[in-house]
Amino acid sequence: MRIFPAFIELQTEQGISLHDLMPELRQSVTQSGIQNGFVTVTSQHTTTAIAINENETRLAEDIKSFLTRLIPPGDRYLHNDIALRDCPPDEPENAHSHLAAMLLGSSEVITLVNGELVLGQYQSVMLYELDGPRTRKVSVQIYGE
Amino acid sequence: MRIFPAFIELQTEQGISLHDLMPELRQSVTQSGIQNGFVTVTSQHTTTAIAINENETRLAEDIKSFLTRLIPPGDRYLHNDIALRDCPPDEPENAHSHLAAMLLGSSEVITLVNGELVLGQYQSVMLYELDGPRTRKVSVQIYGE
Amino acid sequence: MRIFPAFIELQTEQGISLHDLMPELRQSVTQSGIQNGFVTVTSQHTTTAIAINENETRLAEDIKSFLTRLIPPGDRYLHNDIALRDCPPDEPENAHSHLAAMLLGSSEVITLVNGELVLGQYQSVMLYELDGPRTRKVSVQIYGE
Numbered sequence: 001m002r003i004f005p006a007f008i009e010l011q012t013e014q015g016i017s018l019h020d021l022m023p024e025l026r027q028s029v030t031q032s033g034i035q036n037g038f039v040t041v042t043s044q045h046t047t048t049a050i051a052i053n054e055n056e057t058r059l060a061e062d063i064k065s066f067l068t069r070l071i072p073p074g075d076r077y078l079h080n081d082i083a084l085r086d087c088p089p090d091e092p093e094n095a096h097s098h099l100a101a102m103l104l105g106s107s108e109v110i111t112l113v114n115g116e117l118v119l120g121q122y123q124s125v126m127l128y129e130l131d132g133p134r135t136r137k138v139s140v141q142i143y144g145e
Numbered sequence: 146m147r148i149f150p151a152f153i154e155l156q157t158e159q160g161i162s163l164h165d166l167m168p169e170l171r172q173s174v175t176q177s178g179i180q181n182g183f184v185t186v187t188s189q190h191t192t193t194a195i196a197i198n199e200n201e202t203r204l205a206e207d208i209k210s211f212l213t214r215l216i217p218p219g220d221r222y223l224h225n226d227i228a229l230r231d232c233p234p235d236e237p238e239n240a241h242s243h244l245a246a247m248l249l250g251s252s253e254v255i256t257l258v259n260g261e262l263v264l265g266q267y268q269s270v271m272l273y274e275l276d277g278p279r280t281r282k283v284s285v286q287i288y289g290e
Numbered sequence: 291m292r293i294f295p296a297f298i299e300l301q302t303e304q305g306i307s308l309h310d311l312m313p314e315l316r317q318s319v320t321q322s323g324i325q326n327g328f329v330t331v332t333s334q335h336t337t338t339a340i341a342i343n344e345n346e347t348r349l350a351e352d353i354k355s356f357l358t359r360l361i362p363p364g365d366r367y368l369h370n371d372i373a374l375r376d377c378p379p380d381e382p383e384n385a386h387s388h389l390a391a392m393l394l395g396s397s398e399v400i401t402l403v404n405g406e407l408v409l410g411q412y413q414s415v416m417l418y419e420l421d422g423p424r425t426r427k428v429s430v431q432i433y434g435e
Contacts, residue, residue, distance in 0.1 A: 001146045001291045003326055003327060003434065003435075005326075005401065005403055036148055036150075037148060037288075038185055038286060038288070040328055040399045040401060042398075042399065042400055042401060042408070042409075043342070043410075043413075044408070044409065044410040044413070045410045045412075045413070046342070046343050046344040046410065046412045046413055051247050051250065051251065052188070052191070052251040052252075053191050053243055053246065053247050054191040054243060056224060056230065058222075058223035058224045058226065058229070058230060059222075059223070059224040059240060059243055061223045062222045062223050062224050062240050062243075062244065063243075063244065063247065066216070066244050070215075070360075071356070077349075077352045078348035078349070078351050078352050079346060079348045079349040079352050081348065084348070085346065085348060095349060095352050098343055098344060098349055098352075098353075099352065099353065099356050101343065102341050102343050102353065102394060103248050103393050103394065104247060104248065104250075105250045105341065105394075105395045105398070106341065106342040106398055106413075107342075107398045107399050107400070108187075108250070108251055108252045109185045109187065109252050109254050109399050110187055110252070111150065111185060111187060111284045111286045113150055118187070118189070118284045119187075119189065120188075120189040120190045120191065120282070122190075122191045123188075123189070123190070123191055123251075137410070139401045139408045141328060141401045143327075143328070144148065145148075146291045181293055181295075182293060182433075183330055183431060183433070196392050196395065196396065197333070197336070197391075197396040197397075198336050198388055198391065198392050199336040199388060201369060201375065203368035203369045203371065203374070203375060204367075204368070204369040204385060204388055206368045207367045207368050207369050207385050207388075207389065208388075208389065208392065211361070211389050215360075248393050249392060249393065249395075250395045253332075253395070253396055253397045254330045254332065254397045254399050255332055255397070256295065256330060256332055256429045256431045258295055263332070263334070263429045264332075264334065265333075265334040265335045265336065265427070267335075267336045268333075268334070268335070268336055268396075289293065290293075
């Protein structure tokens with residue numbers, strides 16, 4: 001079995017933003033030349049998540065509203081007492097982003113058959129930025145023959 | 146390493162319903178003849194999820210109540226303004242289903258040792274239908290020797 | 291491709307507690323001698339979860355508070371009517387733990403390059419105990435060359 005490693009790097013937006021990774025994933029699969037196997041997609045940050053959903057503008061707004069209501073950034077979190085932690089004084093107050101990342105998850109694994117990712121019609125693998133804007137990295141690895 | 150692809154197709158029920166995939170997963174493992182490796186299970190839809198939990202009737206009811214309270218179907222969601230989206234007019238109003246799928250996740254990976262899925266006594270890999278009833282597909286792939 | 295199976299066993303604390311698995315994961319990778327491939331980490335219980343997050347004491351307290359508010363253990367759950375279920379009479383009343391495990395997820399997959407797990411600076415793979423104290427097992431499998 002061959003292993004083809006790749007990275008996706010992208011610039012995110014303020015607060016919560018969603019980023020469709022399908023163009024980069026499909027390009028990596030083509031570059032790998034692997035036809036049958038699987039692909040792992042893993043976030044490289046504790047305040048981003050990887051999840052599969054429909055890439056639809058209005059749904060993205062619903063997701064932002066929902067996560068902001070579920071985990072209000074302005075609530076009291078111990079992690080946001082930067083002065084009480086052993087860390088640089090300019091660390092962001094982002095406990096809410098960590099909590100959202102925990103719920104959404106950091107990795108997905110997708111089957112690869114005949115050079116195509118086996119996903120439904122509306123499914124896009126997406127990076128969820130939960131504490132932007134930042135430069136972010138996603139680890140992609142393609143396995144198979 | 147050998148790769149054995151399989152699909153599970155099933156008919157779901159109204160609204161939220163849980164479907165234990167273990168009988169089909171065990172059957173696919175047996176058919177594959179693979180003894181040691183791993184199994185990936187990936188949802189093929191943006192309003193279903195794959196998660197591991199106990200298959201217990203009363204817990205399934207708790208899950209339905211919890212998700213309905215957490216993400217009320219009757220709340221205001223932009224995704225449900227079908228007329229404002231570039232999509233067929235008979236699309237379902239299912240923003241709440243997408244949000245639940247996002248939280249539950251779309252894939253799990255399970256270890257396979259000596260022909261057995263390495264899972265605890267009460268663990269079942271399950272499909273969570275979040276916008277039924279529909280005919281649904283799950284991608285299963287078995288890897289190993 | 292070689293497959294190296296491992297188990298991590300650990301003793302958890304009362305209620306919700308977080309356990310950083312990185313020391314054991316790195317030790318298993320070293321023992322396996324595998325340099326390039328991937329690692330799967332799968333919970334063996336329906337009331338524990340596997341997720342990647344920052345291992346920071348105050349954030350762990352925020353996670354406990356958040357999950358307890360989101361899914362109050364004292365709420366009414368059908369799964370907690372032990373007498374009405376077909377199970378031993380000393381089963382714990384832990385519907386809230388099952389619901390949290392469902393949201394957090396049971397497995398993660400991490401890329402392995404040049405003998406190192408490909409994770410960001412603050413990322414730790416962690417076991418989330420949601421119904422402790424108990425003795426818990428995590429299935430780890432390392433694949434590659």
